[in-house]
Amino acid sequence: MTFSNRAEAADRLVELLRPWQSGRPIVVALAPSGVAAAVTIAHALDTPLDAIAVHELTAPGVPAGVLGAAASLAVSVLRGQGVKGLVLAVPVGARAALDRLRPRVDALVCVREMPWPRPVREWYEDYPEITDRHARRLLRDEISRNCVDERPKAAHARHRKALNA
Numbered sequence: 001m002t003f004s005n006r007a008e009a010a011d012r013l014v015e016l017l018r019p020w021q022s023g024r025p026i027v028v029a030l031a032p033s034g035v036a037a038a039v040t041i042a043h044a045l046d047t048p049l050d051a052i053a054v055h056e057l058t059a060p061g062v063p064a065g066v067l068g069a070a071a072s073l074a075v076s077v078l079r080g081q082g083v084k085g086l087v088l089a090v091p092v093g094a095r096a097a098l099d100r101l102r103p104r105v106d107a108l109v110c111v112r113e114m115p116w117p118r119p120v121r122e123w124y125e126d127y128p129e130i131t132d133r134h135a136r137r138l139l140r141d142e143i144s145r146n147c148v149d150e151r152p153k154a155a156h157a158r159h160r161k162a163l164n165a
Contacts, residue, residue: 068097
């Protein structure tokens with residue numbers, strides 16, 4: 001096992017992401033499985049949090065979570081919105097998927113590159129399922145906390161609408 005749980009994975013990513021902290025990044029969670037780690041990372045780096053609601057895609061005979069499709073879609077969405085300085089950060093990823101993503105981002109941070117595709121959960125001792133409902137609750141809590149923390153409420157209005165849908 002590489003990580004005991006998502007919290008440990010997030011903590012390890014935080015240390016690798018510190019060099020970008022001064023640029024005031026925005027942490028974007030890939031929901032639902034990445035939301036808890038993204039919240040931890042955003043808090044540790046004292047930076048805003050956003051989310052793109054994507055789900056892992058599976059194919060017959062291919063373990064879930066190894067296609068890299070969710071990250072690829074997120075990169076496409078963010079690039080389509082004109083995002084510059086895109087840093088993709090993942091706790092663990094298959095080398096082939098990371099190699100496909102690397103040219104599409106400005107930097108790729110990965111704690112553990114695995115040489116072959118395996119389900120992500122195999123790299124964790126404790127990897128409970130994060131449901132859509134749990135992810136929405138985490139994001140709602142974060143939005144509420146940020147609005148109270150004097151961050152502009154307008155910046156979160158579209159998230160409120162999407163999360164309450």
